Amino acid sequence: MKRRVVLVDDHHLFRAGVIAEIGAAVDVVGEADTVADAVPLIRELDPDVVLLDVHLPDGGGDAIINAVAPDRPGVRFLALSVSDAAEDVIAVIRAGARGYVTKTISGEELTSAIERVAEGDAVFSPRLAGFALDAFRDGERVGGDAELDELTPREREVLQLIARGYMYKEIAARLNLSVKTVESHVSNVLRKLQLSSRHELTRWATQHRLV
């Protein structure tokens, strides 16, 4: 069965372009261009995945996640943005998005990212991997839960390879792991990004008044 997808982006042309590219592989059941429109629409349609712009005219993508996630826990969010700023992306991730891809992504890559997010996996673009490495850089710990505040060497390795443009199966081959293990490392990093109280992450989130 095709995944049911809602697309939230304030650029009509961009939405049309995305639908043209992924419309055959997924079922785009709704579109919205503002936070105010998106929240009731997502509640009503209860889609598998919401593709979410980081910036909207009336708020951030994180506002939508915060409004919808509590009563629609099955809906998965994937941030799709041209934003270059780490704090914007981290804010959406911390609100609960399962991943972040840049808008230059190809239709094929986007379709597979939607599929992965729908299955509960995390989707890291190279850029998000770079942000995550930055966030968990050495020497910026502020106590809290040590497990959440550190990346394991393996997670770091996986992230570096993602940042270098490797696909999961290439990473698996290179590190002698199974693809499933690579996926679980990435999911762990996502969980740490969302739950860690690390200074960098908290600072980024505070800038967006999430904390």
Next chain:
Amino acid sequence: MALRSFARSSDDRVVAGVCAGIAQTLGVDPTLIRLIFAILALAGGAGVLLYLALWAYSDSRSIWVVAILGLFGISAVLHALGLNDRVVIGIALVAGGLTLIWRRGGTFARNAPLSALGVTLAAAGAVLVLSRGGVDQSVLAPGAVAGSLLLIAGPWLWRLAVDRDAERTARIRGEERDEVAARVHDSVLQTLALIQRHASEPRKVAAYARRQERELRGWLYGDRAPDDSDSLSSLLAAAAADVEELHGVRVELASSGDCPADESVAALALAAREAMTNSAKYSGADLVDVYSEVNDDRVSVFVRDRGVGFDPTAVTADRRGISDSIVGRMQRAGGTTTVTSAPGEGTEVELGMSRSAS
């Protein structure tokens, strides 16, 4: 809050519905207004006169009837407040004069003719009011004249200033619009024209679109990134932009950490640019991934494509790109180059140098 225009109430009336009309306009209880008029009526009949004035006004009678009734009404109020005749007449003259000025000019627009009669009336009134104290006429009279002139010219000057501000705002807006129009014309429209002409060549179209996007982005958000100049990541971004434009590939940039660009970092960025160019030209892949990582002790840049790859041991001498521009440049800058490639498996160039060397 915009007041509704005043009209007598036709359904709620004691005499002519004037009080109810005012109450409706102001959104208050009619009884309150009636009470005020009743009290004013005790003040030398002022309430009655004002009531008549408003009645006349609401019936669109001659403005003179309204003005005279109103003036007498207000005079009566002022009398009742204990002001002497002179002040009352003075105030009445000023009010009458200002009314004339307003009516003749319509507005205080810059070119509106000033009513000489209005000015005279207002000036005379102001002299009367301000010289009332009788302390020292010779001192007060010039002050009174100045005050009256201020009364007359003040609103006019104020209006002038407002007009000028509005004009300036409009001019700035116009200039901004011109600038945007010029920018849109020089870049966006040109790009759209190019895209139409090369519609059958997707690579070119994509390159045009990306260049345009970058330009617009730089223009729109450029001033928000003051630290953008001369860091490793900005040099790599510029290199990626050039390669995208020249070769119609997509270059995806990721980074962790950044550092200011000194000579060896600049050399590193140039080597990276060369590696991107090689990937774009020879690999056949339409995507090049570039990742830069800066630690306390090391700078690394990875340039990777998923193209045809090659056998690094069998590179011919005419492929000078790798040996000179990349390996040689890195060696001179005290860094290292590692090329990982195999036919059919893409290529990754790893450039690294220790930060103590840089």
